Amino acid sequence: MADRQAFMASIRRALGRDAPGASVQPPSETALSLDPADLDARARAAANDASERSDELMDALARSAASAGWKVARVSTLEEAAGYIRSAALDVEAKTVVRSAHELLDSMGIDAALANVGIRAETMTAGDESGREALRETAFHAEMGVTGADYAIAETGSVALLARAEVSRLVALLPPAHVAVVERAIVLPSLDELFTLRRGAFYDGNLGSYMNIITGPSRSADIEQTLVTGVHGPGEVHMVLLE
Amino acid sequence: MKASLFVTCVVDQFYPEVGESAVRVLRRLGVEVDFQEEQTCCGQPAFNSGFRSDAKPLAKRFLDTFESSESIVIPSGSCAAMVRVFYEELFHDEPDLAAKARNVAAKTFELTEFIVDALGITRLPESSGPPRRTRVTYHEGCHLRRELGVMTQPRALLEAAPGVELAPMRQADVCCGFGGAFAVKYPDISGGMLADKLRHVAETGADAVTACDSTCLMQIAGGMEKSGMTTRAVHVAQLLDEAMG
Amino acid sequence: MKPKTGDFNRAAASALADADVQRNMRGLYDGFHMARERAAEATPNWEDLRDRARAVKAHTIEYLDHYLGMAAENVERAGGKVFFAKDADEASRYILDLAAARGVKTVIKSKSMLSEEMGLNARLEEAGVEPVETDLGEYLIQLRGETPYHIVAPALHLSKEQVADLLQEEIGGPRYERAEDLTAAAREQLRGKFFEADMGITGANFLVAETGTLVLVTNEGNGRMCTSMPKVHVAIMGMEKVVPSMEDMGMFLRLLIRSATGQRLSSYVTLVNGVRRDDDVDGPEEFHLVVVDNGRSKMLADPALREALYCLRCGACLNACPVYRKVGGHSYGWVYSGPIGAVVSPMLTSLPDAKDLPYASSLCGACREVCPVRIDIPRMLLHMRSDLAEGGPHSGSPRASLAERLTMKAWRLAVARPWMLRLANRLARLAQRPLVKDGRLRKLPPPLSAWTRHRTFPAVASRPFRDRWRSELRKSRRDG
Ligand code: SF4
Numbered sequence: 001m002a003d004r005q006a007f008m009a010s011i012r013r014a015l016g017r018d019a020p021g022a023s024v025q026p027p028s029e030t031a032l033s034l035d036p037a038d039l040d041a042r043a044r045a046a047a048n049d050a051s052e053r054s055d056e057l058m059d060a061l062a063r064s065a066a067s068a069g070w071k072v073a074r075v076s077t078l079e080e081a082a083g084y085i086r087s088a089a090l091d092v093e094a095k096t097v098v099r100s101a102h103e104l105l106d107s108m109g110i111d112a113a114l115a116n117v118g119i120r121a122e123t124m125t126a127g128d129e130s131g132r133e134a135l136r137e138t139a140f141h142a143e144m145g146v147t148g149a150d151y152a153i154a155e156t157g158s159v160a161l162l163a164r165a166e167v168s169r170l171v172a173l174l175p176p177a178h179v180a181v182v183e184r185a186i187v188l189p190s191l192d193e194l195f196t197l198r199r200g201a202f203y204d205g206n207l208g209s210y211m212n213i214i215t216g217p218s219r220s221a222d223i224e225q226t227l228v229t230g231v232h233g234p235g236e237v238h239m240v241l242l243e
Numbered sequence: 244m245k246a247s248l249f250v251t252c253v254v255d256q257f258y259p260e261v262g263e264s265a266v267r268v269l270r271r272l273g274v275e276v277d278f279q280e281e282q283t284c285c286g287q288p289a290f291n292s293g294f295r296s297d298a299k300p301l302a303k304r305f306l307d308t309f310e311s312s313e314s315i316v317i318p319s320g321s322c323a324a325m326v327r328v329f330y331e332e333l334f335h336d337e338p339d340l341a342a343k344a345r346n347v348a349a350k351t352f353e354l355t356e357f358i359v360d361a362l363g364i365t366r367l368p369e370s371s372g373p374p375r376r377t378r379v380t381y382h383e384g385c386h387l388r389r390e391l392g393v394m395t396q397p398r399a400l401l402e403a404a405p406g407v408e409l410a411p412m413r414q415a416d417v418c419c420g421f422g423g424a425f426a427v428k429y430p431d432i433s434g435g436m437l438a439d440k441l442r443h444v445a446e447t448g449a450d451a452v453t454a455c456d457s458t459c460l461m462q463i464a465g466g467m468e469k470s471g472m473t474t475r476a477v478h479v480a481q482l483l484d485e486a487m488g
Numbered sequence: 489m490k491p492k493t494g495d496f497n498r499a500a501a502s503a504l505a506d507a508d509v510q511r512n513m514r515g516l517y518d519g520f521h522m523a524r525e526r527a528a529e530a531t532p533n534w535e536d537l538r539d540r541a542r543a544v545k546a547h548t549i550e551y552l553d554h555y556l557g558m559a560a561e562n563v564e565r566a567g568g569k570v571f572f573a574k575d576a577d578e579a580s581r582y583i584l585d586l587a588a589a590r591g592v593k594t595v596i597k598s599k600s601m602l603s604e605e606m607g608l609n610a611r612l613e614e615a616g617v618e619p620v621e622t623d624l625g626e627y628l629i630q631l632r633g634e635t636p637y638h639i640v641a642p643a644l645h646l647s648k649e650q651v652a653d654l655l656q657e658e659i660g661g662p663r664y665e666r667a668e669d670l671t672a673a674a675r676e677q678l679r680g681k682f683f684e685a686d687m688g689i690t691g692a693n694f695l696v697a698e699t700g701t702l703v704l705v706t707n708e709g710n711g712r713m714c715t716s717m718p719k720v721h722v723a724i725m726g727m728e729k730v731v732p733s734m735e736d737m738g739m740f741l742r743l744l745i746r747s748a749t750g751q752r753l754s755s756y757v758t759l760v761n762g763v764r765r766d767d768d769v770d771g772p773e774e775f776h777l778v779v780v781d782n783g784r785s786k787m788l789a790d791p792a793l794r795e796a797l798y799c800l801r802c803g804a805c806l807n808a809c810p811v812y813r814k815v816g817g818h819s820y821g822w823v824y825s826g827p828i829g830a831v832v833s834p835m836l837t838s839l840p841d842a843k844d845l846p847y848a849s850s851l852c853g854a855c856r857e858v859c860p861v862r863i864d865i866p867r868m869l870l871h872m873r874s875d876l877a878e879g880g881p882h883s884g885s886p887r888a889s890l891a892e893r894l895t896m897k898a899w900r901l902a903v904a905r906p907w908m909l910r911l912a913n914r915l916a917r918l919a920q921r922p923l924v925k926d927g928r929l930r931k932l933p934p935p936l937s938a939w940t941r942h943r944t945f946p947a948v949a950s951r952p953f954r955d956r957w958r959s960e961l962r963k964s965r966r967d968g
Contacts, residue, residue, distance in 0.1 A: 004560065007572035007781065008553040011727070014789035015550065024551045029543035031735030032698060068752065126769045136770075140683070156753040168769035169716040173709060191738035191753075198759075199734040202699045209566070209765050210715075213757040218709040221749075222625035222643050223651050224512070225519050226667040231624060231675055232682075233709025233756065250953050252903055256913060257946045259953035266961050278957045284903040289896060291851060291870065293877030293888070297900045332867070389853035414517065418810045422850025427939065429497075429848065434942030435504055435814040436850070439514075465943030468928065 031199075039200040046193040057154045057187045058241060064157030069216030069229065070239040078108035081240050085146055085179050086113045088238055092177050094143035096120045098135075101166030102148030104181055104242075110146065121146075124168035136170065145171040145178045145234070151197070152182045152239075155190035156215055159239065163210035172214060178234040180214070183242045244362060245275045247312035249305070249351075251322045251457070252284040258457045264484035265318045265354055271487055272364055281308045286333075287325040292424045295333060302330050306343050314361060315351040318480050320387025320455045321423075323353040328390045353387060354480055355455055359396040367403050370487055374406025379482060380449035381409060382440070382463065383416040384456040397455050397479050404486035410447040414439070421462040437466040444474060451475040453482050493821035493833055493842035500815040500848075508647055513813040520640070521807040523750025524858060531746060541743050542861045545798035548697075548732060549788070555697040555730045556779060562700025566762025568775035576606035579780045583608065583689070583722055584615050586776065590720055592617055592686040598704065598711040599623035599642070600691025601801060602724050602780060604635055604823040605836065608689070619689075620681045622710035624674055631658055637817035638825065640748050640803035645816060678710075688714030688772070692725035693800075694740060695777070698733045702760040702777065705745060715760055721772040723760070727779050728797035740800070743860035747802040783836040790881070792871040796831050798861045805855035805865060811848055820845060827855035827865045831872070839872060839882040846872035891935075906954065916948040 026032040111121040149159035218233030229235040250262040286301030317323040330344035420436030464476035560570040573579035612619040621630040625643035636642035656663045694703040704711045764771030787793045806826030817825035822833040834842035855865045879886040902912035929945040
């Protein structure tokens with residue numbers, strides 16, 4: 001604490017104040033000025049708006065995702081989705097696919113669909129320490145990772161993944177290919193709605209430890225400004241839009 | 244409309260013909276032009292080099308000379324910016340002078356800005372003889388664009404000028420490398436920037452390159468001569484003068 | 489990292505003479521700079537976003553203690569620890585102690601300008617800990633022992649050939665030629681490290697005060713590795729990075745990323761809230777946030793320089809800067825380069841030592857024109873110039889050379905009164921006589937000879953405007 005007090009005191013000295021700002025009034029430019037009590041209402045309004053415009057948002061998402069480097073597939077049934085994932089796995093000659101425990105994936109029978117063509121599907125869930133080590137190894141060697149998504153963002157062509165009990169951070173990170181399955185209901189117009197919802201989650205006490213917003217493949221232009229995909233994360237990414 | 248011309252020290256000493264053109268153009272547009280003989284320099288060279296106490300007496304002199312003018316017209320975006328933007332900064336701890344600076348700033352204009360914004364003129368009188376055809380490319384002075392926000396006015400006048408055809412230049416808004424003291428302190432960096440500018444001028448194939456600042460043109464013309472280019476460098480005032488003459 | 493800010497002139501000259509550097513730098517305009525331009529045009533209300541973001545940063549910096557306090561509490565609530573370090577040394581020592589206590593042998597690092605500023609890698613090495621930079625560009629310059637060439641693209645100056653040599657020497661095996669293969673080779677080399685490392689160190693693009701959320705923006709995925717694989721995650725952050733609300737992030741991410749690379753969003757935006765929760769599948773068990781001053785309060789204390797702390801480190805001002813595009817990043821002699829570097833580097837090191845940097849600008853204002861938070865860099869450079877020339881608080885005493893001061897006095901005399909100007913005109917015409925041909929000066933003697941290397945100079949007019957006014961113009965009134 002000593003470090004903190006001295007640090008704050010020196011900031012105040014530099015600012016020419018000797019006491020903490022008595023009551024700091026956030027200006028209207030920052031969302032901090034918006035009352036968290038209204039968050040729910042705003043979040044709901046955003047969600048309603050999104051569901052009313054869902055056709056338009058799905059189209060916008062498909063376009064922005066494609067321009068961000070996702071391979072976009074629009075499917076109308078769960079079987080179709082499973083079929084798409086299976087053929088994507090075959091294309092990369094996968095032997096092992098790791099997946100998150102998103103319910104959506106269970107309900108499309110992805111494990112069986114893959115097993116049919118001789119591909120092993122491993123679900124990464126919480127376990128004890130040694131189990132986790134083993135899962136890491138599996139993910140490291142897997143050719144593809146399959147996840148659901150918590151949100152998708154039409155503005156930017158992104159999916160947002162929350163880390164939690166059933167969802168490992170590594171499924172969408174370690175394998176060289178990633179498939180994200182996106183349901184119509186989770187598509188948001190823009191980053192703003194996403195952060196309104198996240199702010200709401202904070203006040204509801206379930207922000208969680210981690211969120212990752214993924215927009216296209218891992219990439220770098222560090223060598224002569226030449227774009228290369230697939231550096232430390234997946235170089236091949238698929239977004240399956242479930243109508 | 245009355246206007247006091249602040250001709251700038253560079254035009255006075257190196258390019259008097261630019262001042263003459265400015266006078267003729269303004270008069271043809273019906274402006275009553277005067278020239279306060281007490282004027283010298285706005286003080287920008289000292290201010291930009293950090294010598295604010297050397298800039299102050301010149302700035303004061305400027306304010307005294309032009310305080311009672313109806314409007315002040317300057318054929319230079321850079322010097323106009325000094326008066327309009329930087330005098331207040333220069334006098335930030337002298338409230339009386341800062342107020343005086345604000346007052347003078349409010350009636351100070353760069354030449355093309357004055358014609359378009361203050362006089363409201365975008366159509367120019369026809370020339371008496373047949374117009375002389377020229378393909379011209381326009382270099383955008385930095386202070387003109389970024390301190391004064393003057394972007395459309397010079398182009399509008401050039402487009403309206405009989406016989407003038409505008410050839411767009413790539414990176415027209417990139418600095419020519421002059422920057423006053425900068426070109427003296429870092430002649431080679433400045434020269435590198437100039438080389439880029441010359442390449443972009445050459446690409447247009449224009450007969451002439453023009454700008455609202457004689458300092459940019461001093462740099463560009465000097466570079467063109469050195470590298471054997473025959474493109475003319477002319478101030479916008481001169482082009483307008485030619486087009487209307 | 490020992491600053492070499494005093495070396496600007498020599499370093500700039502060698503960059504100007506280097507054809508590779510010049511070609512690379514030219515690409516910046518059509519690449520990053522134009523990408524930003526297009527992205528800005530495609531973003532609705534872009535100019536409003538800039539105004540708003542500037543206002544938010546201004547407010548946050550004005551109450552920095554308040555927001556840092558709020559952020560720290562929330563980080564702690566999420567199971568993290570927060571340490572406030574007044575300088576690089578304190579921050580490094582905290583990290584070294586932690587590494588020692590946890591028996592850390594290998595650290596994986598995600599790109600952080602602050603880490604460069606602290607010279608953290610050298611400190612880790614001295615303590616027997618292996619630091620591995622995992623951002624590709626940062627990895628390359630670590631191998632070369634250099635500072636970043638550009639805030640966003642640290643290895644911008646390297647050619648493919650140089651990278652090929654470098655990687656072959658480091659990794660062995662075949663010499664690759666294509667960017668894809670070189671990247672793949674580096675990836676393979678680094679993969680193992682992600683598993684080995686016991687600590688991940690990242691920077692911070694933002695810290696949300698309201699929720700205690702660390703926000704990291706990366707394209708390669710190494711930031712995710714560093715925050716997911718090792719047991720301990722340490723984030724180091726300059727104290728100015730805090731922003732008030734989670735709901736401000738849409739605005740800040742749009743501005744930062746679109747200004748930096750023109751992408752709508754970087755490949756990965758990672759939000760970290762403390763440590764892994766009990767039922768999380770993975771994630772670090774410890775999270776430490778180190779908040780660093782290291783000279784920033786010097787800028788905070790000077791109202792004319794305070795806005796330098798609004799900087800998002802997007803690099804747009806570098807891409808827009810015609811001087812940066814000529815002299816490159818290393819000429820600035822320290823971690824930060826380009827227009828914002830010319831302000832920040834002298835302030836974080838020493839203004840008198842870095843006295844060339846504030847002058848390394850034509851004051852064209854291209855930086856301010858693109859800056860997402862409209863930082864008025866030219867005005868700050870002017871402020872620092874006056875501090876140097878006249879001996880302000882950052883310089884102590886006047887630092888201008890005698891020659892500069894004499895030139896200034898002579899000029900001031902020449903333009904002091906109209907009659908003095910007339911006299912100066914006459915003297916100049918006498919002096920120039922032997923040098924003038926067809927109204928031009930083509931070769932000037934030293935110290936002005938460098939000028940005429942690139943351009944000729946007009947002769948002083950024999951009849952200045954003021955004489956012409958008197959004799960003809962005044963009378964002629966209207967001739968149109
Ligand atoms: S000063 Fe502005 S443009 Fe430059 S890096 Fe900082 S935020 Fe970006």
